[in-house]
Amino acid sequence: MSESRSFSIIEILQYVRKNSETGCLKFKEHGILIAELFFNSGHLIHARNGKVVGDDVVYQLLGNKTAGIKWDRTQVADGESVSKTDEMLLLGALGILTTSDAEVADLGFEIEDEIPTQTLLPPPNVRPQLPAATPPLPEKPRVVPPQVAPDWDGDGILDLANPPQVNPVQPAIPTSLTTTAPTPAPLSATVSPTNTPVLSSGASLENMGKLRALLGDEVLRPPRFRRWNGLPMPFVSAYSLDPYLDGRLVRNVIDLLWRERFSGFLSCVYNPVEGVVLMHKGRSVHTRYADGKTSLRDQNALRYLSDIVVPESERNSILIYPLEPDFVHSYAALLMGETLLDKFSSQGMKINKLLNTLEHSQHTGVVRVSNEGESGFIFLSNGHKLGSYYEVEDVLEESILRVYQIVGKVGSLIDVITSPAEDKLFETTKRPKSPVEIKQQIIEIAQEVFGKRASRVVSLIGQSEEDVASLKTYCNQARRVGQMFIDKTLADQFYERAMFLLQELS
Structure with a gap:
């Protein structure tokens, strides 16, 4: 972009x-x-x-x-x-x-002792003053784009080759919210300094290592999918991959993200294919795939998606959305978590006290609040709040105010969901190994089983093509060579282990 x-x-x-x-x-x-x-x-x-x-x-x-x-x-x-x-x-x-x-914006809700607070603001009638030594700030001049009069001529063409130099306006959040106390003091909500996609932050990009050099254009595109729902995805900046990388084969991209320990999600969307892979430090956590005829999840979905060769005209349809590993771990609660508290009324539970309890217990997971089709999510990692998000058409927009608006409504329900341990995230989906990796592992098995006498078998396996049929043929020939020239028991052991490994390519 x-x-x-x-x-x-x-x-x-x-x-x-x-x-x-x-x-x-x-x-x-x-x-x-x-x-x-x-x-x-x-x-x-x-x-x-x-x-x-x-x-x-x-x-x-x-x-x-x-x-x-x-x-x-x-x-x-x-x-x-x-x-x-x-x-x-x-x-x-x-x-x-x-x-x-x-x-x-019409907040339209009242919350009793439920607004997250960090610092108290002055009473409503007291106007905060700058220190005496601080000179008054000059009034900012009116910003007018170049070649455009203040009243902006109706026929004027804007010169985009020389964009106006304007200081970007930082988004802000109201510093006070209404409470039900008789004489409430305004309270400030702790939020991110911007409402832009924050999880794909500079820190996230710095942690991407060599992968950062392969990133192409930044794309501000919400991750919307039409062939399924019920999987709200966070709205963060997406990136295409540099054209010199052969990214048309989705398997190549998945292998690259695995080597670089990427955290976030990969999407591949073009007519009629829609696929998404959620990854944590390079390993697949959850996958979905649909093409109009087939709708799959997890391991089968990842196999289908990995074998796709994207048409040349659609190569920019593959995008990666970087996320922090802690956020992915917390987000996984929505996919495979265990319910700790189920459908508690927001009127009978102080949500701030609940969050404090979860912080002391170092909880990792999600607090979900819902009311008549509206949903909000508070993501936690080891008790620390990572962000509050409001669901809009299966896209998560960061908005602490919207979440607390739902909390304040009559009939709202609160669920607390716990994320699985990190080593349990990958039990439903594993990255499919490529034929090249399988071939190398078969050679390593031969060296392990036959020891110093493995040279003939290794040489034979090395001559095979990198596909299932060829590898099976050469493994069978290698077993016969091993039976004739090395040891029958060892040859059978090698063949059994090689065939078990080849099942991953079936």
Whole structure:
């Protein structure tokens, strides 16, 4: 994704919101209109791209590197496809959610002693003052993109080759929430400093070692799957792989991620194939695969997915989403965890006290809160909170406020799910070994069984092709050579172990 393009669009959105503009942003490519974004008083209310409408259009535009942009203040929307909630989530994902945006959002809930607190703010009527020695901060000048007048000419074309230099607006969260106490003092919620995808952070990338050098373009694309549901995936930055890597064969990518001890998930999505692999330090935890005719999970799904050769025109359909290993371990509770507490009423349980108890017990897993189709998740690792997420169409968006909104509703239920031990994560799915690995292991078995007399058998196995049929043929010949020239018992032992190993390729 081109940095100049992605930042230019974000800066334009900032300008439109800051100046409460009303009109339409038109995106054209080779003179053809490809997308339109409609604004009313600075708020995005409608977006369309051919047959696609809604906030997905904006995510798609972030990766467009060539389209020209034109502002038309005379055109108004003929519909509304972006709700206020969708707009807030979009702004949070792009990192441009401001304090005023967050405060305008209707929280609509009350919580008694349930809001996570770290520091107390001053009483409502007391205005915090800076230290006397600190000079007052200068007022920031109004930001105007170059070549665009303050009132923004309706026929002006924005120059994306020279994007305006705008300091990015840091997203903010309201510093106070309503409680049911008679005279409540505002409490601050502990949240991530940004609402952008945070699990794919700089620290995560630093831990990727050699794999980091093979990463291609960053793609801000929610991990949505159409052929199944019930597997909410966190929204983090995705990356394609560098073109020089032969990534068309999915097995090559899985082997690479295994060698580099990658944590996160791999997705392969193109018509009609949809596949996803959740990985922890290079090993497969959970896999799903569907192609319109087949729908598989775990080991069988991984075998199908590994054998796929992606068409040349679809090579960018393979994406990797880096996550912290601790988060993957915690997330695994949703797939294979054991329920510690089941459907407890949020009205009868203080969630902060529950979280404190789980912290003292060094719990790893998930606290899930649900109410009439809404779900929120608090992920824990050894008792420490990794983040709070709200589920939107099988995508997890980071939002501590949304989670506590569900907690405060009447009839909400709380579940506590424990993740399996780390060595138990890989019992349902194992990375399929390649024929090259199997062949090398057969040679090692021959050297172990025959010792110093293994040269003839090793030489024979080395001549085989790297496929199941050829390996079976040469193993059979190696058994006969061993029976004739070495030892019958040892030859039979070698053959039995080799055939057992070859079952992994069947």
